[in-house]
Amino acid sequence: MVLLSNVIVVLISDLLLAFVEARDSTQPRHISNDPPTIPNMVTGGDGPCIGNIVPIERLGFSGICMADGPTAYNRADLVSVFPAGLTAAASWDKDLIYQRALALGSEFRDKGSHVGLAPVGGPLGRHPLGGRNWEGFSTDPYLTGVAMASSVRGLQDAGVQSCSKHFIGNEQETQRSNSVSVNGTNIDAVSSKIDDRTLHELYLWPFADAVKAGTTSIMCSYNRVNQTYACENSELLNGILKKELGFQGYVVSDWSATHSGVKSINAGLDMTMPGSLGLSSLGTGDSYFGGNLTAAVNNGSVPMARVDDMIRRIMMPYYFLGQDKNFPTPDPSAMSVLAAQYGVSLGPEIPARDVRRDHAKLIRKLGAAGTVLLKNVNSALPLKSPKNIGVFGNDAPDPTDGLTIFTDGAFNTKTYSYDTGSFDSENYGPDIGTLDVGGGSGSGRHSYLISPLEAIKAKAQKTGARVQYLTSNTRLAANDFRSIFPTPEVCIVFLKTFASESRDRLSFENDWNSTLVVNNVAKKCPNTIVVTHSGGVNTMPWANNPNVTAILAAHYPGQETGNSIVDLLWGDVNPSGKLPYTIPEKESDYDIPVTNLSSVTSADEWQSDFTEGLMIDYRHFDAKNITPLYEFGHGLSYTIFDISLFSISKLVKKPTATPATPKAIVPGGNPDIYMPLLTASTKVSNTGPVDGSTVVQLYVSLPQDSVPAGTPVRVLRGFEKVSLKQRQTTDVRFTLTRRDVSYWDVVDQTWRIPKGDIKLTVGFSSRDFKGTGSVTVLSK
Template identity: 55%
Template structure:
């Protein structure tokens, strides 16, 4: 009987940086630097001409140092031409597939390297920013899941893929960046009001929000971005406890901490707290024109007058240059694509001289990535309902396509860039969210286009009505005869800079579904959403199938059609919980109005729920969701067919605490990542076709605040009628709680329960055991 495995299915992160080598090279380089050069190696050069990067560390020609280019891009290299738009983080999380997580990271790394970008400002593990404390958070779509375990795995695999291409990965936003509202200082009624403060207790910080960062550091991430918000009253980038204490000392982070753009609030305070690089560099908006900087020459003065020790400046430079040298970026690394500056200027609506347009051909770095994007889109699509075997479709002769999310983009390839409102986004498919995490399309296949192409193979009819206002008003005069099957495409827009205000899909979505399903007894709803939605029509008899297709990238139409017609199975599983009603989630976005809004002291986000977010909250409060975390159907059926086998690794006695004599390594405390137990079971495909499922392992831990937590998952493909072994590895950290008194991870005494199944609420195989 085979055992499921893949090259990147291992629980143990694969280090991607030889820190010792990088630090040695950096130290040799530092000896050649003047103090002024050191200060400009840690300070962004926003006015440096011709780079075309969102962040720049300027070259030092006398030492043949060509500079460092930092570029945005969780979904693709933003503000560039001839690049791919990949599935968003929320889609990646929904795949529950380590191999695809790695392959996406690798493909992104190839494109960033090809364009000459040194640093990929990429990964929101949903813990860095945000984890998903608020289901309506405006940037939740950029991260992977509100579960720290799933986010940590996705983050590590992505970093491995990116950095194996020689590109520096970045983990952001550190830490507690859980809403967009008042995320940074604003001026309200003439009064400067500080960013909100995420007030997080020590245990919650470790067990929830810090967890994925530990995975990132274990994987060798080159840099971490400190966020705009405050943490327990102190601005993130000058918070010595979280930056120097937790990140660098406790987790053993060896790379550099870079500010979010203009998040630096001070010089000496931030530097001494652990911030290593200031971006984009200017002291204020006028500095983009004049070159006036907050650090730079001021940091040189602080070093010379003793406010900042030169040893700390050397440490900052060492941290910045270590991954640069360790990843080989000093030898043969591609130069920045000269068209990047033009693309950036065009995207920000700045005048671009016509003589320059087209004078230089943009580097096409897309390669064969469209096929990976198409595969991942299907793998991240979750089949929530499939009554009477509606899907896959069997060559219907008359298909109806409805909804404003089905057709081509109406405002061009950049119509899904940064925006604070829904204006301009009503018509056209939605494959990515907005803000710095978005990307400019070079091509995109809409669902309507892909459906027309597919049905032409059997001369099928495709009728369509894409105006949601007409649909909501029950105007179907152009649709006749009544289609055999009706496909309704809905979407939920979200963007950096603003939080969502509603759980329902946008643009009168409920009325659209109700109108179509009243006429069509076989209505299939496909949602392209940036986060959690309520689905008030989900239990309607006429709504026979529901697909949560998330934000799957530029191959959106093809990936959806592949699932609809059975070319690929919808193997996605929910990386979050879908509620029955809005009030099932009870953590509001902090949004003050009136006199309080101008009081910085009032902007306090109190994390009183502790670790109880998403499914943990539903379990602890005994709330029945509409669709639970980890849920997803397929085109075949599975069942677990054996008892749970638990085997202790090694013969030594397990201690409650990690070995206090072992020093923290460059990738963290090694004891925490050692396997204590192996766990196995079997799963059988009881259907009539080959299919894939995700077997999930949950642990109930003594002294834990949560009824159960995810501690393992494996995606397996099994032939009809066959069984396969599924194995999990439990590490010390997986079975520990954070002991505030001892400031250490501790394995508690008492009875543990391990439960295995196909979702967080379908766990038929369980077993109790003790660790100590």
């Protein structure tokens, strides 16, 4: 939706004329609740979807259906469960990220959803234990920005509106929303205190890329930002998003994240969901918008021009994507399926619409591509046709609680006590069963799930191998291996870490006595391979155990998880994933705790100070000179790659320090900040024994003597995934824009290129460098 044709503008203008009661130009314009056409266009209502803008039959408008993502059309039957955003980012494969979004979009469209509530650019992952980090992509804004742009294009190429979320600073689940204390006092949501430079260079960066790619809507988040709720923050919505970034679409609230009517509307909120004041998908009850909007317009609190703007923003994507023509109706089974998961029957069962197509192939491929080989001693992998295989851990088999356990969020767990209203231990989520996706609204309802144990047994049946297994972590922690004999040639341990909406993780380690489990298996088996399924950063106290010969971080791979990991274990697929975050040696290497107050004395006391500024993840490790266990960008292969002949070229001889004043702001902001200034080129070769893929990464270091304090040592500013046959060499070229080599000047409110030498480094991770060069973009 970068530019709208005149035809579309005319269509929208004609619709607006039908919405607004005609008045003489000298008279004030009013709106009516009979019929409530305009209020209904901006207020969620009843309908078959998680979010609904009701149809207006007399105008030929069929309504808008919204559905949760970002890994599946959530809470619906006969849909695919895709790899998580974190897994997609770990692939570092722009095309696969696009293909994932395109396939997701096709399923949303086939189910009759106009809007897919995805992709996720926030949380970025400031907190390693953030409950929703897995829904997003990476702790790095550049990598997340590329993934956001690819996902926006994929969803919208499928004919579905993207809703980039959660804007902004939604970096923890703890007290993300307002609550009520035991004495009945209303306690405000946590406030993210973010300075201007940190906002622009970290948390806003991916949303700018989404806007530039044409995202049709932005979801504002639950939290407060600098003491003001995100959905009524005029500085963020009107000032930064709509004015500075030139966002042309509409801003919709997260569900029940609206806290006012007039204030929110005038601050830039265009649509409230689910409409009612209570958190209800049925849209019942009073609303901050609805009839209150009518009163606000008629008493002059909200200008009529603002209402025109709201409706124009909402309707532009609808017409731009052709959703007014031959768009599928919402699947009538969706609400029945949702209600059934809460034990409610809505009448006779309605057959679901099967929208899965052949997406299992893509899911299997991306699940493998997003798995990172962290360790591989003496080429323990790929497996060499073992005849006695041991499979261990409660993450290996099918979930014993069924396949819909994750869609109800963190509260649908075996360890949540409804008596105490709290979690009884650090282990949450299902005990027995593989973890291929996280919990909450970002999850999905499986039609089937291929577990690792199932896939390994199927592979063993073809090779004539024996498979022994023990999936009780309680027995493994007790060192009870009586059922395992003889000792397997290879022991594969599957660990998991459950992450979900509404709750931040409590521990850096994998769940369910993971360290004891690994060490006990490794004590018995000198060739132990560990596979982790996790929603983010874990410590691995067992990583340097000499009997742990290989480690694979598989993240959340989706419904084909077992097949994806078998493809890698036996070498049918060569690992090519790279870490989109940093794995520490120990928990204390990360120093940003989740804000968690045991008691409060005032309503606005929950405050999260982003005092670390730009220093999150690898930037923090670099600044503090901390050696990680596995660095950002790390990932091994079954072959060997090399980089040579690194060079840098200037495209503009004498650029200005700051971008030119634009004639017009386009989506993404001042177009001059995206002007290419440099190119960097290198050669990459596969010198190993097998075909494979790798990711060539480019990092930029600004001159520390001419930039403000708090500037990172280096930042990612380019990457390319290349596939090479053995002994093949290819050229890789990067283009760097003005934004890529600038910092945000908080005084002049613009991007500024620093004077002096800018260092460019190319390699295979944030610490594995193969070539370095310097260039003076702006002379001193």
